[in-house]
Structures are given as structure tokens and as C-alpha cells.
Amino acid sequence: MGLMRKRRGEWSWSERGRITAASSMAIHPFSFSSVPSTSISSPPLTTHSLFPHSFSNARSLSISAAATLQSSLSPTPAEGQENSGIPMKGSKVLLKGMRYHELEKWVQSHGYRPAQALMLWKRLYGNNIWAHYNEEMEGLNKDFKGMLAEHAEFKALHFKDMLTASDGTKKILFTLDDGLVIETVIIPCRRGRTTVCVSSQVGCAMNCQFCYTGRMGLKRNLSAAEIVEQAVFARRLLSREVGTITNVVFMGMGEPLHNIENVIKAADILVDEHGLHFSPRKVTISTSGLVPQIRRFLKESNCALAVSLNATTDEVRNWVMPINRKYNLRLLLDMLREELCLKHNYKVLFEYVMLAGVNDSIEDAKRLIELVQGIPCKINLISFNPHSGSQFKPTSEEKMIQFRNILAEAGCVIFLRLSRGDDQMAACGQLGKPGEIQAPVLKVPAKFQTAVEASA
Template sequence: MRLPGVEPGSIAWKAIILTVGLQTPVMLEIEVHHHSLSFSNSHVRSLSTNSSPSPLFSITNPSGVEEKTGIPMKGSKVVLKGMRYPELENWVQSHGYRPGQALMLWKRLYGNNIWARHSEELEGLNKDFKRMLSEHAEFKALSLKDIYTASDGTKKILFKLEDGLVIETVVIPCRRGRTTVCVSSQVGCAMNCQFCYTGRMGLKRSLSAAEIVEQAVLARRLLSHEVGTITNVVFMGMGEPLHNFENVIKAADILVDEQGLHFSPRKVTVSTSGLVPQIKRFLNESNCALAVSLNATTDEVRNWVMPINRKYNLEMLLGILREELRLKHNYKVLFEYVMLAGVNDSIEDAKRLIDLVRGIPCKINLISFNPHQGSQFKPTREEKMIEFRNILAEAGCIVFLRPSRGDDQMAACGQLGKLGEIQAPLLRVPAKFQGALEASL
């Protein structure tokens, strides 16, 4: 089969197609060789119906990583922002330069208020070193497409990727001297959480470490003069961060490096919908903060609003947190709880939530649902959110009401992204909640 837009001799794309409507869906990986399609048996696998949700159709481009060294590449050039400092130092030394030159480069990429995007911005570096960098290194992973400003001062930045896809990054100023950048880890998302606009996109592809890191770098470069110092990073933008585990962990390591961006590990928060094996790895491999989107107090509701619960249910999710947090000193997980009118906001839900988190060192964020096109949910009324909060607080829980930020520019929690022709399906509403949803309309 001839594919339009694919040059002869290229191995340009891999496509993953999830067949739907079958009792046992099958995922095929297709590689393009010259002008033909080949199906590799080694890449055919069955997916159980309770497996992690997969996109209806997703395209991922090659990793761009040199196999022998693990160094991220763009064509014949290394991608500077895709390397941890030891990797950068080794690469610089491999070209005959001293480790001190690597440190000076690192500080100009990430520190000293320079945030360099090309070799001409590397003041103080050796001319030969700068020439070598211009020939063998790539500084840029993203290009700016647009910036939108919400009425509350929240900024939504649209970045264009090299393959033409677009991601969204949000910068949230706070009056208490804290400004947060919310970064994306994927284009779209495979989890299909029913209250999330991004989830309706399906998964297009995961971001590289460089594409993640540069969101924070460019947020500082573009907006620090307006919003002040950006102090916090949250991986709560587009995508499921732990579904892109290796690149997210690498990006987080770069963000907290003391010689560069120097974010505090406790001020870098990685959010997850509940991928249990990856949570275990994260708590063992990273010192950054963890947020878990809970959003329900029964498996029945969570199976519906967060399909990942069909594979990793509440007992498994909370069990791994209890087990792992016993080993971490002075560490609290953040539970995020999006309140959906008539679905998860009853007094009984509040009481069940208290029981669920008992014994887990935690804080709880109650989040107002942010409506979007095609949504079947409505936000809980403020007075009911306050009542819910008070029940939790009286039981000794650390609990906060988190206001919506940037919702008039579709920059609030659960509103990021742009739907294409192919969308993830809305799931069947359990009969007991159909009346509640109709009443909230």
C-alpha cells in the first residue's frame, strides 16, 4: 500500500491501531518501509478488556535516541535539553572539551536568567566550543504558537512541536508569591477520564524529555517579567505523566538540578490517574511530589468516570500508597478530587473518602469541575463543596478547596487540548446516576 507523504526509503512512522467492537481487541504495530506497510507478528498482542485504556488511533514518531549511547538525537545533532547533566558532561568531553565547559553551558541553558536557545546567547563560552555546539547540538525542542491571557491573569501557552502537533502549557500566578507552570507530558491522553477534555482527544504521542523541560524553560523566559519567578511545576497538563514514565522522570531530574532551573523536588508535582506499578516505581526513584486523581469513593463510580480503575481499582491503588509511604519520611501524597454534581459529592461520599484515605499521609484538594464542550457533568455548588470540605476537616483530614483558574480561556484543570475527527468514546452512564445528571443539566 502506498502512503502519501512518506518518502522512499524512509522508516518514518509507526502507527498503532486499536480495533474496537471486538471481545478481545488486538493492537497491531505497522512500520512503513519504502512505500509499503508491513505487519510484524512480534508487535501483535491481545489486550484484555480491563487493560489500560488505549486511544482509538495514535501515531508515534521514532524515539530519536541513539541506541548505543542513549543520547537524544534530532537528525545528526544531539538534543541538549534531553540530557541530564552527567550525560551532557560526557558528551562535551567526547568532543575534547573540559567538564567546566559543560557546566558553563548547563548554566546558560537553565540558570543565570539566560535560558539560551541558540549558540549566540552563550556569552563567556570558548569560541571553538560555541562553534562545535552550533554544528552538533540542537537547542530548541518547541516553537511558540500563541499565548492567551485569562481574566484572572492565568496564561495559556500553545507550543508547536516539530511534527506539527500542538501542546498547551499553563502559567498560574498566585498572590502569595508563588507562580506555577503546568506542563504537558503527552499530546492528548489514553486514559479517557470522562470529565476531562484532553482525554476525549485520545493519545497522539508522548513527549520527549526535552519537549517537557523546555515548557518550563520557555515559561520562565517568556513570562517571568510579567508574573515573577516561577516557583512550582505541576505535571497536570495534557497527558498521563506516568504513562510516559521514563521521559517524565528524566525531565523532573533536569528541573530540580541545583545548577540549573533548581526547582525544589517538593515543588515539582507529578499527577497520575492511578497506574499502580508506575506509582511504586515513582515513589522509589523520585523525590518529587505525587498527586493522585481519586475523584470517586466507590469502584462503581470510578470504573465509569476513570476507566483505568477497571485495571487498578481503589483497593490496589490505595494499598500501594499505604505500603510505599511507610518507607518515605515526612512525605504526603496529594489526592485530587474533582467534584461532579450528583455523582461523587454526597455526604456519604465524604464519609467514605475519610475511610479510604485513613492511614495514608495525605492532603486532599477538592476541585470544582470545569465544564467543556460535550461534557455530561456539572460542577458541584460552592456551598455543597464547603459542606463536603468541613466534613473532611472535622475528621482530621488536611483539605483545601482549589478554585478554577483560567477557565474563560479553556486553561483550567481538565480543559486543555483540541478535539480532532477521531475522539475517545463517552462511556455508558450507570442507571443510578442518569437521573442525577439529567437533574443537573
């Protein structure tokens, strides 16, 4: 029995005003609801069950509705799994849904040596093979290949289309076995760094008001295999064209920590030293602020964490990010102060989407400085990317720079991220395709009516 292994163009400004190259990762979109899938065995939760009011009436989400909506946040078990937890696709084992030690045990259960498991693992994730088919298993024992053909499935996704933006950003559309579609974004950067932005859900349950994916509601969680294969497929398809893919960000469709079991498992597979071998610090999990799940993530994973803040008062955050009604700013930030004291040399990345007239004032900048005191962090200022039905407009570049300078003068480390891929709806908050039934647009607080009307 083998031993089990546990895996653990923009610029940045600091207090001295130095400029260093920064990653151009894509922020994840967010939203609110839940329905069944091949990876969820719990009873169906429809968008209507999570939103008592009709989506078409655009009424404000009430506090009771928010409470109902929170009940969907508990993890759901994956459907189609054996008692051992081995992921299945029909009658076959789904190879990319297993950590290495699970794959090793499965291989041994069929009478083969652990060395065969390692050879298989390297063909799935390493040696520039990234295998999708049994025919790509050169070098493996003939009988072993026959067993794989009979009992194993290599692919979890089906390539549908790829769109290329004017700045070189690429958006890949994948069809799932149940016919649903997800989107993955590849972001080439300067200095040989390329980032793959993966989705963790079909749609999203958070209903963040600035996010296009939020209009969809949540269709279902992705399995670990469906998450991992986005990165595998990106390397397989684009490594020759864009170079080595060095970073993974869980900032595509969905709220990653709403699907925490599969996200942590996928992250473990991504950083395995015998396979894809991404550095844990270059695999970033983004969240809208699910406090219990953040605690668990920080204890179980060494991957990086990004928290979408996007407001400096509960009044604004309750509006633009309804999750704040459950986990408000004080609860979220106090938890981070407490937990990060236990992690050595670890910084959280705060994401801050700048919305003109809503969260971009000088007073907001000063409040943000106070909010993050005592938290080892970096702050990512993100330009809002407009989309159909949006209530907001982007903060001007001049005002973003002014906001950045206030933070930098206070000693904060700041990244300023401009749009990438927006002409193909591949930028932050633009992924997905809402249907006829959409999550509700929440009531605008009176003090921001003027700003929103100006945007319209």
C-alpha cells in the same frame, strides 16, 4: 570524568479549622490511546486499535476493550536516540534532553573539559539566560560554540500563541516538530508564587470522562526535552511579567506516568541545583493511578506525587476513570500505604474533582475519610470545569464547603481549589483540542442517569 549526580486564591483547612494559603495548581487532564512520533519507536497504536468500537457510536467501553487499552501502558522507548541514549533531533544532539552527567560526557566526547559542560548547562537553565540559540552563549570558548553550532540543537518547541484569561492565568500553545500542538499553563498566585503546569503527552490515553483532553485519545509521548522546555520557555517569556516561577506541576495534557521514563528524566533536570533548581517538593507529578509506575516513581524520585481519586466507590470510578478497571481503589490505596511507610515526611496529594450528583454526597465524604486512613496525605477538592460535550456539572460552592467541613472535622488536611483560567479553556481538565475521531463516552450507571440528565 566528572562525578555522576543523582537528583533526587484558595485555602486549606485542617482539623483545627486553621486557614493557610495553598497552591493553585492545575489538575492534569486524562484519556486513552497511542500513535507513533519522533519519541516513540514502537509500532503505531491508533485510537481505533485501543478502542475496538467506533468512537462515534459512544458505546460503553467493554471490559475486553479496557484490557486491550491497558496493554498500551508499558513504557515506549524514544525514537532518534543513539545507543548511548543521547537524544537526537535529526543529526544533532538535543541539549535539553540530557541530564547533567549525560551532557558532561557528551561534551568530553568532543574533546572539551567538564567545566565547559557546566558553563553550557548554566546558560541553558540558569543565570537568567535560558538560552534558545547559539548566539546567546556569551562567555563560552569560540571553538566550543562552533562545535555546538555544528552538533547541537537548543530548541525542542516552537511558540505558537499565548492566551490570557481574565484572572491572569496564561495558556501557551507550542507547536512540535511534527506539527502537533501542546498546551502549557502559567498560574500566578498570591504571595509571589507562580506555577507552570506542563504537559507530558499530546492528548491522553486514560479517557477520564470529566476531562476534555480525554476526548483526544493519545497522539504521542513528549520527549524529556519537550517537557523541560515548557518550564524553560515559561521562565524566559514571563519571569519579568509574573515574577519567579516557583512551582512545576505535571498536570497538563497527558498521563505523566504513562510516559514515566521521560517524565522522571525531565523532573531530574528541573530540580538540578546548577540549573532551574526547583525544589523537589515543588515539582508535582500527577497520575490517574497507574500502580506499577507509582511504585517506581516513589522509589526513584523525591518529587511530589498527586493521585487523582475522584470517586469513593469502584462503581463510580470504573465509570469516570476507566483505569480503575485495571487498578481499583483497594489496589491503589493499599499500595500507597505500603510505599509511603518507606518515605520519610512524605505526603501524597489526593485530587478529587467534584461532580454534581455523582461523587459529592455526605456519604461520599464519609467514605473518603475511610479510604485514606493510614495514608499520609492532603486532599484537594477541585471544582469541575465544564467543556463541550461534558456530561457533568460542577458541585455548588455551598455543597463543596459542606463536603470540606466533614473531611476537616475528621482531621483531614483539605485544600479547596476553584477554577483558574476557565474563560480561555486553561482550567483543570480543559486543555487540548479533540479531532473528529474521539474517545468513547462511557455508559452512565442507572443510578446516576438523573444527575447526568439534569446536567444536560
